[in-house]
Amino acid sequence: MIDHAHDLASVQEATERLLTAAAGLDNASVARPSRLPGWTVGHVLAHLARNADALGNVLDGRPMYPSAEARDADIERDAPRPLDVQLADLRESDAKFRAHGTAPADWTRTVELRNGVTDVAARVPFRRWIEVELHHVDLGIGYELEDVPADFTEREIDFLAERFGGHRDVPSVGLRSSGGRVWTTGGGAPGGPIGVEGTAADLLGWLAGRRDGSALTVTGGTLPALPPL
Structure with missing residues (x-):
C-alpha cells in the first residue's frame, strides 16, 4: 500500500x-x-x-x-x-x-x-x-547509489521492473539482488529468459540508466539494452 x-x-x-x-x-x-x-x-x-x-x-x-x-x-x-x-x-x-x-x-x-x-x-x-x-x-x-536508503532502492527497482514489464523491446529478464530479492521484467521482445544478478545498487543503476551493467552477472544471453526513461 x-x-x-x-x-x-x-x-x-x-x-x-x-x-x-x-x-x-x-x-x-x-x-x-x-x-x-x-x-x-x-x-x-x-x-x-x-x-x-x-x-x-x-x-x-x-x-x-x-x-x-x-x-x-x-x-x-x-x-x-x-x-x-x-x-x-x-x-x-x-x-x-x-x-x-x-x-x-x-x-x-x-x-x-x-x-x-x-x-x-x-x-x-x-x-x-x-x-x-x-x-x-x-x-x-x-x-552514490550505495548511499541511498535501502527501502528506496528496493521500491525503485519494483517501480522500474513494472515499468519495463512487457515492453516490446525488452526480452524476459529475471533480476536477483545479492540480498536475495527477485523481480521479473520485460517479456515483450523475443529472447530470454535472461538472468541478471548483482547488488541492489547495481541493479538500480542499470534499470535507471545510471550504470552500464558491467558489474552485473548475466546468464542465458546478453544484458538487454533498456529504453530511455
Whole structure:
C-alpha cells in the first residue's frame, strides 16, 4: 500500500541531504559537468526546483509543464545562477510541493503527468523522492547509489521492473539482488529468459540508466539494452 505521508517525509529528508551536501560547493561548481550528458551541476539543481513546481501542478490538477519547450527553457534559464540562489530556490520549491502534499485531497484520484502518463495521486510523492535521490547521485559530489536508503532502492527497482514489464523491446529478464530479492521484467521482445544478478545498487543503476551493467552477472544471453526513461 502506498503511504503518501511517509513518502512526503522521505522527500524532505532526501532534500535536506542534498541541500547539505550541495552547500559545500562553490559558484564555480555550478558550471561543472554533472553525470548527465550535456547538463552542468546547475542544470540538475534547476531541474530539481522546477520539477517540484511541476509536481505541485500535477497535484493541483494543472498541466505538469506548459510544454516540453517551456520546461527546457526554464532549466536553461536557471542553470547559471549562483549557488546560493540555486539552493534557496530548491528549498522554497520543495516546501511548496510538500504543502501541496499535505493539503486535504483524494489520494486515490488519477492524475496526469508528462506525455499522457497517468498515475494515482498517492504515488506522486514517491515520484518526487525518485527525482531527489537519483539527481543527487547525478550531481557527482560524493553521493552514490550505495548511499541511498535501502527501502528506496528496493521500491525503485519494483517501480522500474513494472515499468519495463512487457515492453516490446525488452526480452524476459529475471533480476536477483545479492540480498536475495527477485523481480521479473520485460517479456515483450523475443529472447530470454535472461538472468541478471548483482547488488541492489547495481541493479538500480542499470534499470535507471545510471550504470552500464558491467558489474552485473548475466546468464542465458546478453544484458538487454533498456529504453530511455
